[in-house]
Amino acid sequence: MARAESLLHWYDRHRRRLPWRDAPAPDPYRIWVSEVMLQQTTVAAVGPRYARFLARFPDVGRLAAADWAELAEEWAGLGYYARARNLHAAAKEVAAKGWPGDAAGWRALPGVGAYTAAAVAAIALNEAVVPVDGNVERVLSRVFAIETPLPRSRPEIGRHAASFMEQEAARARPGDFAQALFDLGATICTPRRPACALCPWREECEAFRRGIQDTLPVKPPKAARGAIFGVHFALFDREGRVGLLRRPEGGLLGGMPALPGTPWRAEPWEDAEALPHAPAPAPWRPCPGEARHGFTHRDLSMRLFRAEADSMPEGLEAVSLDRAGAILPGAMRKLLDLL
Template sequence: MMKASAQDLLDWYDRGARRLPWRGTADPYRIWISEVMLQQTTVAAVGPRYARFLARFPDVAALAAAEWAELAEEWAGLGYYARARNLHAAARAIMAGAIPATVEGWRALPGIGPYTAAAIGAIALGAPVVPMDGNVERVVARLHAVEAPLPGARAELARLGQLFTTQPAMRARPGDFAQALFDLGATICTPRNPACALCPWREACRGFALGLAPSLPRKAPKAARTQLHGVHFALLDGQGRLLLQRRPESGLLGGMLALPGTPWRAQPWTAEEASPHAPLAGVNWRPLPGEARHGFTHRDLTMTLWAARTPRLPEGAEALPLEEALRHMPSAMRKLLALLGPGFTAP
């Protein structure tokens, strides 16, 4: 079969590249922020948040100088909060030295994996590397008809992907080539029902020739997801302020504002077990009907909510008006607060 041509892909990209807010720049900082935001988050969700983030933290110095609470507030709702913690740590590491000028330099920073370092290298630094995200792995698996399942096939897919670096067209435009691969995987070589008739590499694709393209890449059976359970407490004072606490830096939702509550564990909590975790004794706590569910990468969390009102919150307690708290909290906590209902009143 003919070899997949980097020039053919670039010609296709030049005719119809997606217009995205983070394109048209070679600023490593802006490329870095976009790539971190796009991990596990859709392009549609990232678009407006990317612009807002850069307005608040326009460069690495501003990000490094920010307090964690500021960054946590800006990241609220984007999920996968370890990304934000690593962004903060990496920004401070850069300010202690210099912004990296190589893929290897980026790889050495906190939270920067092989894909992100390669994406920054290709797009911002012009390095002849192929970033291997899920879209690109899918394209390469189909192009070469790799039937070994993920994640075991990942090293072979990376090796095959890097073969494009031998082509002069790719080496002349590594950033555009990387983004062309992203576009191909996102718009043509999609997980289900790939539009093979429109693909610039159809004639070079072994998966298409063998009728295997829609079934690739194969995936090993998923392990059972861990189930977690928790009880949280919504305490409102006479001014409508909600009692909050910041979660520990490590672990799920690390460093984010949250409702006080029990630890998250495998077994559901009984009322007798949960009661001692209430943040204030002597108020009339009422378990509310319903549950809030939230999925993390490998874990599912089910939460129940108890609610109460009190004239005054404890001295020095962290609190925000309910509507403001909703803007600052991660989506798991917002789902939980939805159980309050619009007409919540103290019993």
């Protein structure tokens, strides 16, 4: 059995310096925000955005009281925008009812899954639970040589993760133990060419003993990604401002600012079909090229038309191109490149 004590000894010497670890004492709000931001996003991308987010929303009360438009603007470019909607909804619940006292209470908040609940409970509340993310799945798949493919192996991985809390060292420092697992997976037990020579669990790792660490975890073949298509419209007023609207709640980029356009569908749009979706009658001109953006399971291709108008029609907000570039989500910012 891999010893929690040896991993914690390694962590005390080699832990990553991350902004959400800088507080004198673990803060549920700071830990929660960092965990939500880090979902499907890299540490390098989150670091500067995390500091900016806390400057704008320094506590859960400020976040709960903010308008969705303000939060959407701050989240622009981080992707997976349902995270921001759920964070906002959960913040309102916490502001009204108080902080949850354990992982089960966190799990009951809107949009908080098992991993996030366990991570906040372990790190901020010192609860004896082990959060399992992709890094931890990879580490434990190798340490215990689990050859069952993901996702079928997750129950077994979860049982092994929970078993660490039977060890006194892990039970005494559950937050540090969780973060040690994260750091081990991020810096040593990496997806490709793990640095086994530097690993504190090398002698206890069954995959290393058998020489199969590079083959684990076993993942199923990737599903084919679907293609979707859209046409969008950049309408400029006399001051050179472009018209934006807010996408409907739900679905891709739900609730986020966007250029008006057609729905996104599986078939390309002909101009004659697309132009009736323009926000106003105008001499629309096509911009050369296409903007492409990859979502989790779909690849989006978009074309852009532009036109000028004396005034902005109802339903569109006129904003400068600089501001549009700051508040639009990544997919929409790629459309601006076509201008």
